Amino acid sequence: MGIDNLSSVSRSHTTAIDIFSDHHIHTPLCHHATGSMEEYVQAAIKKGLRKICFLEHMEEGIDARRVTWLTEKDFDFYFAQGRLLQEKYNSQIEILLGVEVGYNPEQIATLQDRLTARTWDWIGVSYHFHRYTKDSDHYNLVSKQDHRVLALSTAEAETILAVYYTHLCDAIDLLPCNMVCHLDAPLRYHSGHPFFSQPWKEIKLLLKKLKDKNIALELNTSGIAIRNDVFPGKEILHQAILHNIPLVASSDSHSPKTVGAYFSSLPDIIDKAKRYHT
Ligand SMILES: [Zn+2]
Ligand SMILES: [Zn+2]
Numbered sequence: 001m002g003i004d005n006l007s008s009v010s011r012s013h014t015t016a017i018d019i020f021s022d023h024h025i026h027t028p029l030c031h032h033a034t035g036s037m038e039e040y041v042q043a044a045i046k047k048g049l050r051k052i053c054f055l056e057h058m059e060e061g062i063d064a065r066r067v068t069w070l071t072e073k074d075f076d077f078y079f080a081q082g083r084l085l086q087e088k089y090n091s092q093i094e095i096l097l098g099v100e101v102g103y104n105p106e107q108i109a110t111l112q113d114r115l116t117a118r119t120w121d122w123i124g125v126s127y128h129f130h131r132y133t134k135d136s137d138h139y140n141l142v143s144k145q146d147h148r149v150l151a152l153s154t155a156e157a158e159t160i161l162a163v164y165y166t167h168l169c170d171a172i173d174l175l176p177c178n179m180v181c182h183l184d185a186p187l188r189y190h191s192g193h194p195f196f197s198q199p200w201k202e203i204k205l206l207l208k209k210l211k212d213k214n215i216a217l218e219l220n221t222s223g224i225a226i227r228n229d230v231f232p233g234k235e236i237l238h239q240a241i242l243h244n245i246p247l248v249a250s251s252d253s254h255s256p257k258t259v260g261a262y263f264s265s266l267p268d269i270i271d272k273a274k275r276y277h278t
Helices: 003-011 037-047 072-088 108-116 156-173 200-213 222-227 234-242 264-276
Strands: 019-026 051-060 092-102 123-126 129-131 139-140 214-220 249-250
Touching: 019 037, 019 092, 019 214, 037 051, 051 072, 051 108, 051 214, 072 092, 092 108, 123 156, 129 156, 156 200, 200 234, 214 264, 234 264, 249 264
Parallel strands: 019 051, 019 249, 051 092, 092 123, 214 249
Antiparallel strands: 129 139
16 A cells, blocks of 8 residues: 555554654664665655654764664764655655664663763664673674574574563563664564564553553564564563554564555554453
């Protein structure tokens, strides 16, 4: 369905999700996205979106082979460019400037300092990088290029998943935040991904915290191309709906082509998740 039909889709469903806003868009400043910031804005206008939020990667103290995040100097440029675009496209679309902050339990104070040093329109929290043992560097839990992650046994993967949700609980207690990003995306490229048993104790604790703190959960449509479902999948989404957690539409675009992708499917995805039974 084209974006032109979005109005009728949103009117025919009752669940509150704004499919005219995309709250998760990257830029080339993170070194793994293509297209200029302006091209993302133009793509969003063309799709009929009313609001977009750039949500660029902040990481601190990560030992990884590839740098996929911005320096403070990059963030200066990001804000300068973003302000110009806000002015230029003011009458056509609302543009927010936010951050996807990667939690790192070793760097809490520095992350807090960096987040409070700027005025962000929106803060999304994620956890991509995991120091597997005390002496190892960080494994990238959401990359298809980190072969060590892909080689983990089921038991190892399930242990990491439980730790992942616990870290997210800590992150939303310790960092300012509006939204949790791509909740069940870690290990998504691992062949065992569909079969892992989920750490429900930790997941439910996190969902309760989101509800208590009124933090949104993003429905990240980048999952549809990867596994034919949004992040998080219907089991977790069902629980999130039961908890009345605010839901936010996000494309996680790393290319202007995917801005607002699959948003017209979101009301149906939510309806199906509502009716989901284990
Ligand atoms: Zn990214
Ligand atoms: Zn992310």
